[in-house]
Each structure stands twice: as C-alpha cells, then as structure tokens.
Amino acid sequence: MAEAFLSAIAATVLEQIATVVSEEIRMAYNVRNDIEKLKETMSRIQAVLLDAERQQHENESLRRCMWKLKEIFYDAEDVIDDFKCISLREQVAHDHNISKKVRALTKVPGRPSSLKLPGKLKDINNRLNELATEWDSFNLQQCRENRHDFYTETHSSVNSWDVCGRDEDKEKIVRLLMKPSEDQNFPVVCIVGIGGLGKTTVAKLVYNDDRVICYFDVKIWVSVSGEEFDLPRLLKLMIRSISKEEKCDTSTVEALQHCLRDILIYKSFLLVLDGVWSENQASWIHLRDLLSSMGGLPKSRIIVTTRSMKVASIMSSVEPYELKGLLFEDCLILFKKWAFRDDDEQQHPNLMRIGMEIVEKCEGVPLAVKTLGKQLFTNTREFDWQFIRECEIWRLEQSKDDILPVLKFSYDHLSSHLQQCFTLLSLYKKNEIYHSHEVIQLWMANGLLEQPKEEQEWEDVGDRYLNELLWRCLIQKEKDYGNYFTFKMHNLIHDLALYVSQKQCITVKCDPKAVDKNFRHLSFCGSKLLRVPESLKDFKNVRTVLVQEVSEESKRIHESIIDLCVSNFKYLRALRLRCYSPLTTLPNSICSLKHLRDLDLTGCRSMGKLPFSFYKLRCLQKLKISGIPLKYLPDRMESLIELRHLEITIKAKHLKEIREGCWTRLQHLGLIECDNLECLPKGLQYLTSLRRLDLVSCSKLVSLPRSLIFLTRLEDLHVSSCKKINLQMEPTEFDVKRPQLSLKTLSLWDSDELKDFPRLLLQGSSSTLQQIQIGICNNFEVLPTWLRNLTSLRKLEILNCPKLSALPE
Template sequence: MSSMLPYELKGLPHEDCLALFTKWAFNDGEEKRYPNLMRIGEEIVRKCKGIPLAVRTLGSLLFLRTDESEWKSIRDCEIWRVEQSEHDILPVLKLSYNNLPPHLQRCLAFLSLYKKDYSYHSDDVILFWMANGLLEHPKQNEEWEDVGNRYLKELWLRCFIQDVEDRGFFFIFKVHDLIHDLALDVSQRECKRLCSHAESIDEKVRHLSLCDDHQQLVKFPQALMNRKYVRTVILQQSLCTIDLSFVELCVSNFKYLRALNLRDSTLKALPDSIGTLKHLRYLDLREYRQIRKIPSSLYKLRRLVMLKMTGVPLMQLPDRMQSFIRLRCLEISIGATHLKEIRQGCWSSLQYLGLFHCESFESLFEGMQYLTSLRTLYLCTCAKLVSLPRNLKFLTKLEHLYVHRCGAINLDMELKEEEDQHLQLSLKTISLEDLDALKDLPRLLLEGSSSTLQWITLSSRCHAG
C-alpha cells in the first residue's frame, strides 16, 4: 500500500469569510446602508485568518450594532496583538466572551461541567442555573424558566451554542469543542471536571463534575475532603458504580450543596443524612432503578425546585412529597393503580409534571385543578390510563400537553356545562403518539384554546375521528 501525502486544511477564502461575517452582522441587504462599518468589518475578518467559527462569532457579536466606535474597539482590541499560533482561535473567542453581559458569562462557564459533544437539554440547564442563583429576577409576566430560555437564545444568537433541535417545550443543543475549551478556560477556578482521584483541586472550586470513565468511581477523592463550599456535584458516568459511602461523604462534606446529579447510579439506597442538605434545589435521581427505599429525611428538602425520579420504583406517591412547596419540575414513575389526591396549596409553583412508566395506574391525581402554575403535562408509557380528568380545564396556564404510548386512553372530553362555553385556556401544543384506543380529541381543551393553539401532532397508531 502506497503512502499518501497529508492534506493540509486551509482557512476559508477571504471573500467567503466576508460573506459569512456580513450574514451574521447584518439583516439581509442592510450592510449597504453602512459602508464605513463594512470597511471596518473587512479588517476584522482579515484578523480571523480564515477560521469560520471566529468570523461567525464576531459577526454575531456586532449584530444590530451600528456605532462605529464599537466596531473599532473590536478591530483595535489588544487581544490581536498577543502572540499566537496561526490557527489559535481561543483569543478571538475570548474577545467575544468578554463582550457578553456578566450573567451570560457565568452561565456559559457552567456548561464546561459536561463533556465535549454532550447533548444539553435546555430545561435541565435552566433548572441547574436557577438552582445556583444565576438567573436575574423575572420581569412582569415572566417565569424563571422564561429568563433561562432568554439567556439560551441570546447565547445561540451569539453562536456560543449550536445544533439546536426543537423538542416542543424544550430544545436540545450542543457546544462546539472550541467553545467548550473557552468555557473551561474561563471557569477553571470555579468549575472543575475531575477525571482522576489524583488531580489537585483549587480551593475556589465550587462546582464539580466527576467523570472517571476508565475505572469504577467508588472512592471519594481525598482532594475533596476540605472543600466544604462545593455547590454542585454531577456524576458523569453511564451506569456508574459508586459506594454509598461516596454519597454520604458528599452530604457530610458539602453542606452548601445546591445541585446533586446521581443519574444512572447503581446504588440501592440513599443516605439518611441527605435531609441535612437544606440548601439543595436540584436533585436528579433518574434511572436509580435498584433503590428500594426513599429515606424519610428526603422530605426535609423544602428548597427543592427540581426533582427527577423517572425509573425509581415508587409504589405510591408519598404524602410528604407534597411538602415540596417550591417545586417547579417533577418527574416520577409510580406503580399504583390510583394516585393520591393533591391537596390545595401544594405544588402551587409546579411548572412541569412528567409521569413516566406508570404501568398500572388508571387515572391521574384528584385535585389536578390545584396545579395552577402548571405549563407542561407529559404522560408517557402509562398503559392502563383510560382518560384525562375534566378538571384540566381549570389549568389556565397549561401550554403543552404530551400523551405518548398510553395504549388504553381515549380523550373524549365534551362541553357539558355552561362555563365550558367560555373557557380561556392557553394550550399551544398537543402531542399524541402511539395511542391505540384513541377515537376522540379533547374538544373541551381544543375549543378553550382556540386562540392560542399552534400545534396538534398525531403520530403512529392514533385513530382520532
């Protein structure tokens, strides 16, 4: 076999770079109104040395900015004078990062806790930011989740996130490897991905991602013993095998913990001491399938805003779970045939409720009308669920209804009362998938949302007439 000479990848030609820059810096055709800006922009493009990501990022940074002094400040920035290799893009990205508002800088830095090429879910990211106090206070008629979505959209417009896929009430996105390098660079004193027991840890580290991919992460790293101000612990290892003492040491050492992600763990129990984490806001126990008992102390976590327990084999919703009055996101799996009644005043802040793999239950909670803040209801793989309760008509903030793989359900819901004629609902999306018994659509909800409904999706084995 003959050898081949290596092919050297070259930068994008200047004309193509300028066209790319123009696309991101101006609305279509608007560049003709600003010849002076275009001349400055051409100089900026030359400094990018044919690297498309640099061109696109700086173009998006200058979008809708028509003050020549702002363009000149980018062109004349000291960072261009720093000695760097021909294809070193990090200083250019740092320039764009430095022009982000401080709140977006901190939010971007937190994305460094996940590995490269990770598929981020916007709802998880927003709740994680919320748990760590990174979101500004909502404006009038806004929720915290709206603030987080606004931040993500701004990062998208500025090309710090990419490959965005809309999934209805949330979206999936990725971060370019070079942007990930930037996030690591700017967050190294506060955020740390710990991939070895032997690594040193700065005293100022507050957020940890434990990513031991080559050996079972059983022992608690000694370097963490005196880091009592840690706010975040994320286990980044599929089906990771950890010892209960590992979690116990997390709890006993990190009293100020705000976010704890133990997803896919093979543990069979949670430590009783978990209830001492009085600052905890974000708890992810998804696919914690081997757990046999939820410690009663868990229900002392009154500050929780997110609790995800999909795959945890609960036989019934514990009464004390309704004590989580600040909860905004709840995902659970239940084995009972009927769910306990929701009491008035409980879960009044809940924005999202997901019921997954509830194979036995036949009806939703009594008292659903008390979930007055609910915006998304997701029902998936509830094989014996036969109908939805009429009291959904009282959920005037409900925007997204997803019913997937519930083979016994029919959605017959007619207008029966005088008040049904004048409902003012807010549904935007109704998604129905793999509903073998479906013959009717919920007329009550459809007519009540006639001025807001944008999408009705029917797919695979839905037979609505």
C-alpha cells in the same frame, strides 16, 4: 476568570436580602443592624465593580483583592440562603393547606445551626471591613454600564498563502453582491460565525476580488470592533479609507456626513464593516439612512462580519451567510504550512500521523489550526507533538491573536449574570447534547438568573439567556421540541468554558492532586473512578455535583459520593446522579442538605423508595425520579412548597389527591412509566402554575380528567405511549362558562385507542394553540372540522396514522 462574576453575585445577594430576610426574621434573630450593614457595604462595593473589572487585567493586587471579595460574597450568599431555609420552614409550619402532622413536625425549636447565623453574619461584616482599606486604595470610580469596551483593528490586505478552502464562500458572496436588488435600501450581506472561523478573511477575499474592484466605484474598509456603534468615529474611518488626504478632524456628524457625501455622491460603493458587536438598532438605522442619501444606491452594497445572529437580524432583512468550518483536508494543508518549513512534513511521517489527530480536534476552525501549528513549528520531537495532541487547547500558552484570546472576546461581551451561566456548561462532557430545560434548572438551582420581570417566571429568564447564547453563536441548536430544545457546543467553545471556569468548576476523571479547595462545582466523569479522590474530602463550598460517568461495578463510589455530599457540602444546591447507579436507597441524613434545589436520581433504577426525611428538603425546586420504580411517593411531600419541576415513576394504581394550595409553584409535571396508573390524581386543578404536562408510557391510563380545563396556564401537553388512552373531551351544557386556556403545543404519540382530540382543551385554546403533532396512532381516522377554528395554529404534523385518509376541507 471568576472576578467578573462579582457584580452578579453582589446583585443576587442584595436581591435576596430584600426578598428573603423579612423584618420578622431580622427581629427574631437580632440581625437587623448586621443585615443593614452588609447591605450598605455590598452596595458601595457594587457601585464601582464595573471599573474594577476593567482594571483587574493590569493590576494584580486588584485581581487578588477581587478574589478575596468573591469568597466573602459567596459566604454572604450562603448565610442569606440559611435565612431563606428558616423562612420556608416557617411558611410550612403556618400553612393550613398542609396537614397538621407535617406542620407539627416542622415546628422544631431553634436549631443549633440557626442560632449560629448571627455570628456568621458578623464574621462576614468583619471580613469586609478588613478588606475595605485595600479596596479603597484602588480609587475605583462609578462608570457606565459598558463593561466590554475593546477594540481590535483589522485591515483589508490578504495573504493568499495563509488561506485555504474559502474559494466557494468567496464565490457565493460575490454573487450575492452582484445580484440586482429591488430593495429600497441597499443589500447588506452579514457573514456570521464564531471567533477564529475566518469571517474577516472571507470578507478580505471578496474585497480584493477583481470583479468586485471593477463593479464598484469606491471600496471602503472599516474595522468597527468595540461594543459601541460610534457614528462620528465610523464616518471618520470611512473618509480616511477612501481618501488619505481628506481632512476630517471635526467631531460633528453634520460636518462629517457633508464631507463623506462630497466624496461618494453618485458613486456606487462597497462598505465592509468588520467586527460589529453593537446591537443598537437606532444607531445602525441612523448610519443606513445617512448612506442612503449619498447617491449610487442601486449598486451599493455593505458586508458585515459579526459573531452575533442578532446583529445580523438588525442590520439585514435577508438570511445571514453562516460561515462553516473548513474541510479536514483544507485544515491539514493549513496545518502543514504553519507546523513545517517548506515540504519538511514528507520527512516526518510519524509526526504527520499525530498532526492529523491534532487537526481533528480543531473542528474546522482555521485560527485553531494556526495556533497549534505555530506551537510545533520546526519542532521534530515526537513527545512534544503527542503533548499538543493530548493537551486541552485552553491549557496551552497563547498570544493575544491566538484562538483562545480571540474566542474570549465573545465571553467578555456577555453580561455578568450570563458569564456565570456560561461557565457551568463546562461541567458537561465535550460533544454533549444539552437539554435546554435541564440547563436552565441547573442555573436556577445555583441562583444565577436575574430576578424575573412582572408576568415572567424564572424559566423565562433562563430561556432568554439561552437565546442570547444562540444569537452569539456560542451554542448551536440541534432540535426544537416546542417546550424545550437540544443544543451542542463547539469543542473550542467548550475549551473556552473550561478556561474561564477553571477556578470555579472541576471535572474529576481521576484523583486530582493539588487543587483549590474553593471549587464550587464538581462533575464526576471517569469510567474508571472506583472511589472518591482523597483530595475532594477537604472541599467544603461545593454547590453542584454532577455524576455523569463513574465505575458501574463499584457500589462504593456511589455511596461515598452521597456520603461526601451529606458530610461536607452543606450548601449543595444541585445533585444529579445521571449515570447508572447500584444505589438502592438514600440515607435519612440526606435531609441535612437543606439548601438542595435540584435533585436528579434517574440513574438509580434499583432504588425502591425515598427516605422518610425527604419532606425536609423544602428548598427543592426540581425532583427528577423518573425510571425509579417507586411504590409510592413519600409522605408529607406537600411540604416541598418550592417545587417547580416534578418527574416521577410510580407503580401504584392511584396517586394521592392534590390538596388545594399544594405545589402552587409547580411548572412541570411528568408521569413517566407509571405502568399501573389508571387515572390522574384528583385535585389536578389546584396546580395553578402548571405550564407543561408529560404523560409517557402510562399503559393503563385511559383518559384525562375534565379538571384540566381549569389549568389556565398550561402551555404544553405531551402524551406518548399511553396505549389505552382516549382523549375524547366534548363540551357539555355545564361548560358554558369555561375559562380561556393557554395551550400552545399538543403532542400525541403511539396510542391504539386514540380516536379524538380533546376538543374542550383545544377550543378553549383557539387563540394560542400553535402546534399539533400526532403520530403512530393506528386507529385515528379523521380530523375534526372544528380544527379550522384554531386561528393561531401554525404547524400540524401527522406521521404514521394509516387510517387517516383525508384532511378536512
């Protein structure tokens, strides 16, 4: 499925060429002509990729060609990233805010790997030239940005035999339709849910209900589908739904609306718009206003079925009707109808026991129940039933109306960049609780996000992507923590992610035999894994390694994973060791992973120090080493100039002073379980990009420095289990010209010494602060009267503060 990624990969490479490969580097490595040639060729290919993505499903030769292109594009991205590493090395060597010793160590003469870059670039251009003749033979054309033009027609008839457990949903929606409305526009009931959940079925049940038939003068069923909200087409379908005799061959909206008005004038109507994808608000308003002029307005209603919460918010001002999954008992009844003939299930109790487990994996989605039931219809072989029970749904052969192809419409509707991001979610285990910031950092490490707009950060782009997945019901939010949130993914959506990522991502639970060596992302997830499978030692192009679960008893598996990364995965972007690991150190050779951007060692709680060579990982954007009892940070950490997220545990009393110009991109700093830390580091004011500060279980920390008032971009401050901290920070005569701050959330938990809010910070954020949480603070007695000056405060949450007896008036 990764053919669809091509336009996103091409866009990323072209952006990197423009921003990374400076004129100085082009001249120094004599690659100016080769860079221009690569840019020109990729731009020419990119111009027709949308057409290629549309045609690939009917043209096997084109699809194979696109796979070849994908590998070349990935290799081009790696080479451009090599130039980025050179550029960072040069920046460190000439940055006077970094110590002379570090700069001297950085000034290494041309390395053998760097000298190979011109040859690699020429090789990529040659491979593109060899493919050019075949590519040109497809006669691809430039086309508009609509990649997702598909149409699936539905009808209003319903077979009650095929429906279980939707009576309550029908009743609720019928009551909504009958409810009087004072709104100047007719009410719109939006039924929202993932594909295959039964939105169209519920709409049919309502449409054919006797009360509805009597209540409305006219009923209209329109299958919208497709991405475009094509008004002339919709008007024609409405007219034909009402009157088969009415001629509506004209294509002008003016003539069509006259025709529709003649039919509907002074009549109440129920209009069902089934399968709406378009998020074009202007088109919807145009249709709504046109319908408003038809008469019969007080009683007229519209039902919309959609997979998108955004569509629902555009088309209706009331809360959407979020359709839930069927109860297990209803799913079981439906399964028996599709898997057995008549009442044959009573003759096969052994199969029914297996069938109950099959139904459980469908998680209340009726189309999944039907899909698996059909696979077993009249089949009484126990082995086949066990196979369906154990097999991942995405591995089963399915027709176009079965669950996976239906769900895939949602994937096809995503942008090319977001499709790439969605596939990486398949690396996590089913039923995983995802953390939004962790997912975004993984996307960033792999370069999957579009270039941020002005005043935006990469993290903001990632937030926008996750919100789009939420809108489209592909993920479900679990809990909102203000600066991040947790979410889950329905198991069937996870199956979809596995399906579309099957040539990009692999989850290693045992020793895979015949596997594609071009996999880019690995996840180790098998508690019985004692060693690295031999087949993985041929992999060279891996960019992501997640170690979620391996044998805790075998130290060798952890060492061999690190050895594999260092020896084979030269372009590794993300390495996360999240499960328990007995590793006590990393090898000095870790520095060879010069493209590494995301390093998470939270599972390595026996590790006491980081290697001397650590400072050479200059591309690092995220370093998460919380829970590792480091005595000190390694020297020369200031050379990590790309660092954006740093979460550490330090056993020292003091941290090294932060120098001006150091870590100017740092967005998040977390000090976790720093038991001996007595104060925050000097120079904190130089972290000019800091947006989030977490202080957790720093038991000897007593106060915050006043230098925090210079962190004008700080949005979130979280202090938890810092027992001795007192946040009193009163303004003084020297603070008259204090800067305007941007704090949005303040969270204070579990402190016996906490008696005051940091007034200087909060009043400086009076127009931005939205949320304050305080809990388990036994000596907190009174809320300050100046709290009423925080004009943007929306939420004040207080839990278990026994001495706080009243709120300010």
